[in-house]
Amino acid sequence: MSKKILVVVASTRPGRLGPAVADWFVRATAGTAAARGVDVEIADLAEVGLPFLDEPEHPSTGIYLHEHTKAWSRLVGSADALVFVTSEYNYSMPATLKNAFDYLSSEWAWKPCLFIGYGNTSAGTRGVQMARSVAATMRMLSIGGDIFLRIAEAFIDGKVIETERLAARAQEALSELDHVADVLRPLYRAEEEIMPAATTDVAELLVLQRCCWVDEALANDRLDLPALQESEHEVQEALRDWTTWVVRKSGRLVGSVRAKRVGDSWHIGRLMVAPDQRHGGLGRRLLAYAESQAPAGISEFTLFTGERSERNIAFYQKAGYALSSDEVPPGAVGLSKPL
Ligand SMILES: Cc1cc2nc3c(=O)[nH]c(=O)nc-3n(C[C@H](O)[C@H](O)[C@H](O)COP(=O)(O)O)c2cc1C
Structure with a gap:
């Protein structure tokens, strides 16, 4: 088992930009991740395929009835840190991300997280602000240094325009996530794991x-x-x-x-x-x-x-x-x- 940073792609609509942003982040940070012994894995909510929350028990009980919840729990539980790649829908995060948050509880707790927002006028900042307050409620630690991409300037043909400056920000963020995860690990891993x-x-x-x-x-x-x-x-x-x-x-x-x-x-x-x-x-x-x-x-x-x-x-x-x-x-x- 190595250290894992999970990159969650929030949007699920056909033709979305989310996967291109996640792919860029994984590419830009590959060297830094390898040097730090970290696996960077993408969790695309379109593939995770969670229905609207359909568990009878409160997530804090950890009692999950459905296989989709158990699989999501295993995936988030295995992560040491989270990167949320999120668009902005009507000044907020996509409902798919809020739903994915709501499914779980302890699996998120005490883990550092980073947001990569993208959008039109606000470059995704308003969506991230809302997601960050939910993440804080789930006891995640937002490390700051979030990355925001204004669609008109940062994308071409549906792909992120890759610059050294942007890559350096991603690499710095990954190092910081990993470092904070190392420090917080005693809080989120079971005793004697x-x-x-x-x-x-x-x-x-x-x-x-x-x-x-x-x-x-x-x-x-x-x-x-x-x-x-x-x-x-x-x-x-x-x-x-x-x-x-x-x-x-x-x-x-x-x-x-x-x-x-x-x-x-x-x-x-x-x-x-x-x-x-x-x-x-x-x-x-x-x-x-x-x-x-x-x-x-x-x-x-x-x-x-x-x-x-x-x-x-x-x-x-x-x-x-x-x-x-x-x-x-x-x-x-x-x-x-x-x-
Ligand atoms: C339902 C919906 C609501 C949107 N609301 C906003 C918004 O509030 N602010 C904004 O900057 N862009 C908004 N947009 C534009 C999105 O930022 C843009 O379509 C982006 O590509 C959406 O992310 P996605 O491609 O991953 O779905 C909205 C798009 C959709 C589909």
């Missing part, structure tokens, strides 16, 4: 890995362990090469694991749990989660640990791993498990 690591986690990851690898240093009687020696910068760099996940408890980072593909094996590493959180199954959960994230085409899980780390070896053997003859760093043993 396994989440992709963010750059804002680096300092705590460094502290946790040093703490955990002291035990390794003692068990193996050596200090030259990378996890013990790495700098903050090196931990940050590793976030690029590895997919890393973290778990927080009451806001505190208490566990992490990472994995990457090496040939046809899924190599798992840096499984760590804060000392006071051990023996509660968190290590097993993290390991199972890392395994579940293996991409297609993987034939085995591999990892290594200190050759004298008896507790670790027993833990991995219990999880189905066997000692292997894989090449590993000096002083370590390799373990593997077929997929």
Whole structure:
């Protein structure tokens, strides 16, 4: 699971401009999104296909009867931030957007959002003002820096006129959305949910890995362990090469694991749990989660640990791993498990 920014296209009428605006935003921010490890996904309300609100229960109950509501809930629930691409209809947002807001409740809460408005005389500003007040009611955080496009000036042949200045505004907005989402995540993700690591986690990851690898240093009687020696910068760099996940408890980072593909094996590493959180199954959960994230085409899980780390070896053997003859760093043993 990576971080996700959902771009909601509000208008649904035939011949609408909305999809062209969303496509431009996704194109303009592709490099920034990739660099920040964010997936940008479009939710076109014409395809989402919600009827006028037809759920009997209030959305705050989270009790949904209809499959269309459950699917919309999953989609919005999976988002870390929202971008609303909205036209202005009669000085307001399109009814389709208000309806899409009304369907859900907690799925929106505490997530940052950005508006991209477009229209004639007002460039969509009045529609966005109304949508923003609804978003605030749903506990979303409008980050500002909204983008407004006056149709007569910003479009040609039904497409956004792409300028560097406009692209830079979109990229800046995406970075800000992602940054605010990183900070707000403890508010909108369930306690102890396994989440992709963010750059804002680096300092705590460094502290946790040093703490955990002291035990390794003692068990193996050596200090030259990378996890013990790495700098903050090196931990940050590793976030690029590895997919890393973290778990927080009451806001505190208490566990992490990472994995990457090496040939046809899924190599798992840096499984760590804060000392006071051990023996509660968190290590097993993290390991199972890392395994579940293996991409297609993987034939085995591999990892290594200190050759004298008896507790670790027993833990991995219990999880189905066997000692292997894989090449590993000096002083370590390799373990593997077929997929
Ligand atoms: C029902 C309707 C109401 C509109 N009201 C406004 C308006 O209040 N202000 C405005 O600037 N443009 C208004 N327009 C023009 C729209 O901004 C323009 O048609 C735009 O392309 C609509 O977005 P869409 O193409 O994604 O549907 C309206 C258009 C429609 C269809």
